[in-house]
Amino acid sequence: MVPFLQDNVIYRGVYCWLGGNEGNAQWCGGDGLLPGGYEWVAYFVAGLTIMLILVNGALLGAAVFVWAERRLLARFQARRGPNRWGPWGILQPIADLVKLLIKEDIIPTAADRIAFTLVPIIMLMSLLLSLAVLPFARNTYLANLNIGVLYIVAVSSMTTIAIFMAGWASANKFAMFGAMRGVTMLISYEIPLILSLVGVVLIAGSMSLVSVVEAQYLPFILVQPLGALVFMLGISAELNRTPFDILEAESEIVAGYHTEYSGIKFALIQAAEMAGVLAASGFLATLFLGGWSGPFLSTQLGALWFLMKLSFFVFLFIWIRATFPRLRIDQIMAFAWKFLLPLAMINFLATAVQVYFFGFYHGDVPGEITRNEQWVMAAINVPLAVASIVAFGHFAREGIRVPAVRLESIVPIPRVAEVD
Amino acid sequence: MLFQDFIFWALAVGGVAAALGVVLLRDIFRAALLLIVVFLTIAGHFFLLAAEFVGVVQVLIYAGAISILIIFAIMLTQNVQQGNLPNRLQIPAVLLPALLLSALIFVFVDTDWRLTEALPNAVGVNIVNLAFEDTTFKLSKLLLENYALAFGAAGALLLASIIGALSLVRER
Numbered sequence: 323m324v325p326f327l328q329d330n331v332i333y334r335g336v337y338c339w340l341g342g343n344e345g346n347a348q349w350c351g352g353d354g355l356l357p358g359g360y361e362w363v364a365y366f367v368a369g370l371t372i373m374l375i376l377v378n379g380a381l382l383g384a385a386v387f388v389w390a391e392r393r394l395l396a397r398f399q400a401r402r403g404p405n406r407w408g409p410w411g412i413l414q415p416i417a418d419l420v421k422l423l424i425k426e427d428i429i430p431t432a433a434d435r436i437a438f439t440l441v442p443i444i445m446l447m448s449l450l451l452s453l454a455v456l457p458f459a460r461n462t463y464l465a466n467l468n469i470g471v472l473y474i475v476a477v478s479s480m481t482t483i484a485i486f487m488a489g490w491a492s493a494n495k496f497a498m499f500g501a502m503r504g505v506t507m508l509i510s511y512e513i514p515l516i517l518s519l520v521g522v523v524l525i526a527g528s529m530s531l532v533s534v535v536e537a538q539y540l541p542f543i544l545v546q547p548l549g550a551l552v553f554m555l556g557i558s559a560e561l562n563r564t565p566f567d568i569l570e571a572e573s574e575i576v577a578g579y580h581t582e583y584s585g586i587k588f589a590l591i592q593a594a595e596m597a598g599v600l601a602a603s604g605f606l607a608t609l610f611l612g613g614w615s616g617p618f619l620s621t622q623l624g625a626l627w628f629l630m631k632l633s634f635f636v637f638l639f640i641w642i643r644a645t646f647p648r649l650r651i652d653q654i655m656a657f658a659w660k661f662l663l664p665l666a667m668i669n670f671l672a673t674a675v676q677v678y679f680f681g682f683y684h685g686d687v688p689g690e691i692t693r694n695e696q697w698v699m700a701a702i703n704v705p706l707a708v709a710s711i712v713a714f715g716h717f718a719r720e721g722i723r724v725p726a727v728r729l730e731s732i733v734p735i736p737r738v739a740e741v742d
Numbered sequence: 743m744l745f746q747d748f749i750f751w752a753l754a755v756g757g758v759a760a761a762l763g764v765v766l767l768r769d770i771f772r773a774a775l776l777l778i779v780v781f782l783t784i785a786g787h788f789f790l791l792a793a794e795f796v797g798v799v800q801v802l803i804y805a806g807a808i809s810i811l812i813i814f815a816i817m818l819t820q821n822v823q824q825g826n827l828p829n830r831l832q833i834p835a836v837l838l839p840a841l842l843l844s845a846l847i848f849v850f851v852d853t854d855w856r857l858t859e860a861l862p863n864a865v866g867v868n869i870v871n872l873a874f875e876d877t878t879f880k881l882s883k884l885l886l887e888n889y890a891l892a893f894g895a896a897g898a899l900l901l902a903s904i905i906g907a908l909s910l911v912r913e914r
Contacts, residue, residue, distance in 0.1 A: 437775060469794050469878060476798045479806030483778060486813055490771055502817075509810055529878065 331461045333368035372464045376453050384597035385415035391596075391640050398644035419589060427585035430493055437491035441484050442583070442590035448480035449594045449601060456604050457532050459614045459624030470531040471519050474605060475512070478560065481598075482508045485569065485579050488591075492582040500578025503651055504569030507559060510658040511566075515556035517666035521549040521673035522609050525691050525699075535613035539693035543610040544700040547707035548669035550610040552662050554638075557602045559654070562595065564643040568651055603635035604628075611635075660717035668710050672703060750790060757783035770816050774809065781805040795878040 389404070389412055396403025404411035429438055455470040457463040467473050482505055489501020523529050525545060526537035534542075543550045559566040570578030580591050607613060611631045614624030649657070680695045691699070760779040767773045781804040788797030885893050 434769075434771070437772070467794065469798050472795070472798045472802065476802035476806065479802055482806065482810060483775075486810070487775065505810060505813075509807065512807075 332372055333364065334461075336368040336371070337364040369464070376464060377450055380450060380453055380597045380600065381593055383600045384593045385419070386412075387596050387600055387636065388415045388418070388592075390636070391643075394637070394640045395644055398641075422589040423586055425585040427587060428582070430582050432493035433582065434491040434493070437487045438582075439587070441488040441491065442587045442594070444484040444487070445481055445594040446590050448477050448484070449598050451477045452601055453604075455531050456601065457535060457608060457613055458604075458628055460621055462614075462625065463532065466530055466532050468528065468530045471523055471529040471534070471609070475516055475519070478598075479508075479512060481560070481594075482512075488579040488583070492579075494582050496575040496577070497579050497581045499575045500569045500571075500581070504562065504579060506651070507566065507568065507654055507658075510655055511556045511559040511662070514552050514658060514662035514666040515560065517663070517670055518549040518552035518556060519609070520670050521546045524673050524677045525696075527691075531608050531613075534609055535615060537691070538612045538615065540696045540700060541610060541612045545696050545703060546610065546669065546673065547704050548665050548710065549673075550606070551707070551711075552666045552669065553609070554606060554635075555657075555662060557606070558639060558642065559658070561598050561602055561639075563599070563639060565646040565649055566654055567648060568654060571648055573648075599636060599639050600632065603632045603639065606635045607631035656717065661714050664714050664717075665710055668706070669703075672706055673699075676702065746790065749786070753783045753786045753790065757787075770819070771813075774812050774816055777812065778805050778809045781809065793877055795881055 392414070393403040393405075393411065404414040407413045407417050429435055452474050454464040455467050455473055457466075485504045485508070486501050489497045489499075489504075492498075522534060522542055525542070526534040528534070528537075562569055568574075568578075570580065572578075575581075580588060583591055607628060611634075612627075613631070614628045616623060616627035676699050677691065680691055680699075757780055760776045760783065763776040764773045764780060767776065781800060785797045785800040785805065788794070788800055
């Protein structure tokens, strides 16, 4: 009954406290409170405890992220940012939340009330579900699913439906525009996103995130540079971050799909988006930077290493947002289909050939890819990444530069000599 | 087992109710949303049967992608506001599902479902764990070894349909 949690630290603690040495638990010191056969109580209590920690951690993390993003964006734009409420303005998200909580919660008369109300719930739910498989340190996770990587993608694809529901149920033109733009973009970026993860899964030989971390003798960002790049860009499109934020482009379509949302519903949508950045950074850190493993003391300081890697990616996301202007829809689609998809395909093919080749050294069943083999793969894949980015780079730039239309081809401008 | 029974009945009743909603509701948009609920309950059944890979693929492909395609089709439908009006296809619409249902019932009755007896000696729950350990690996083995031709044919079919769609919408 307990395949998901059996290595979890909290579960083992609760199990020892309640059950003691009953059953097959060799890790407990003495006897517990309950007689044998009550393992499910320990499972239940531990599961609920971890869920409580996860939900609160995600929402608190979203609040801290809002503050950090506003402060950092302000720094990037040579402003000061929120600095009034609390030291360095760190209590600003709480003030924002209180403001949103006491605002009137408006549902438009023409809206589909049920679908309209379900949207924030689905968005937050898909985010929180995806956090379940994220390992924060050694033996610290809610579930060690053996299909973890696929589970993340599947669960976060629910966001697309929520965005569409928001657009349709709001009965608002701008919401509909935003939703249609968003859905078009999201289903295009899902394909390179999934393909970019295939390489990681091939090397690790498993889709469980814990196995992926344990398989990383080198950070996979070196072994899989193309995969990391495509995943990073794809996930920032899935998160509707600024270069790809056409679905809520505030200078064009008010606020896109959440135009009609106010009060606590708006707060929940925002919380889901902000915590989504944290979750995406966590997945990037886990899949491509080695998760909880660090240069030393991985067992004791695992959570610290993980937090540092997560913060690095969070900073990268904010940096990207501060740097790049919003793309047009045709540029975004060209970027996905003509740049990210070929790169993901190249990465997939190269990794498959390498894993097949190295698998021969371990007998019939492909064994794990050793440290030295990962160095060889990195030596092949990094130049390959550079070469293919250069080769497909002109597709990425396509449409970005407006073709130079000379003014005199539209309006005949008299030359200086002719005026004379 | 009681807990699993409870989950099964919740999923079954919820799924059938949502499916009835898909057929009976006038609002096509809500019908599409209920179709997503049906897909999710089917994924729940897969999870209950310890086929976690198929379950997640059900969520990813059906609830995440096919439903979006259906919603796009609704967007392109004329007179969406009128809703799901009855038309002259009522009799074929009864006949075809009835045929499908009878074929399915025949398959259900005809199949030998006693999976666990073929397995090596083990006791109680362990049989199920043995049978369904790492379904992903077994599925990939089946797809790429035993049924490689069908797998390749499906890939070729998808490629042909992509090329067909591209040639249909290509600007001339």
